[in-house]
Amino acid sequence: MKIILASKSGVRKQILDKYKIDNEVMISNVDEDEVKISLLAEGADPSVISKNLAEIKSIKVSSKNPDRLVLGADSVISLNGKIINKPKSRDEALSILKKLNNSIHYLISSVCISKNGSMIWNHTDTSELKMKNLTDILLTKYLDKIKTETLLAYGVYQIEADGLELFEYVKGDRDSIMGLPIKEIINYIKQYHK
Secondary structure (H helix, E strand, C coil): CCEEECCCCHHHHHHHHHCCCCEEECCCCCCHHHHHHHHHHCCCCHHHHHHHHHHHHHHHHHCCCCCCCEEEEEEEEEECCEEECCCCCHHHHHHHHHHHCCCEEEEEEEEEEEECCEEEEEEEEEEEEEECCCCHHHHHHHHHCCCHHHHHHHCCCCCCCHHHHHEEEEECCHHHHCCCCHHHHHHHHHHHCC
């Protein structure tokens, strides 16, 4: 069985490939910023925003691909109950790292599987991360190692690359932190879609 990944994230595709889940990518082209603004105006918390974005992506692609399983995913950073968005520039990336510096924050990863334009399953996983107390110079050196397009696409730290060095501790599943709670996805697919 081949699932559709409604995400442009190369890391999410790599996770599916690593676990030998046959997949193809179809990008949803959902305007994430617009959805976030709307949900924040309604007072939604970060986990609701993450879940809604995963669901919207999944349903949008599913409605055009009947009878196929479509996996949508989204991850958000929550600091003191507020969302930290992906940076739009290198300066903003440094500003975000300064906010996270020496603090505990949560990475919320949501996944949704849809079929025939309706959600049939979803899961949200929350990981706790504590960043070391780092100088601005060290934070800038870290950012200098990351290509601008990677930084703007994936956010301020790549846990799968050098991002791990920023943290005092990381509590949570590594795949989930990278954007896909794969164990739960596999369990669901094995149980209901043999």
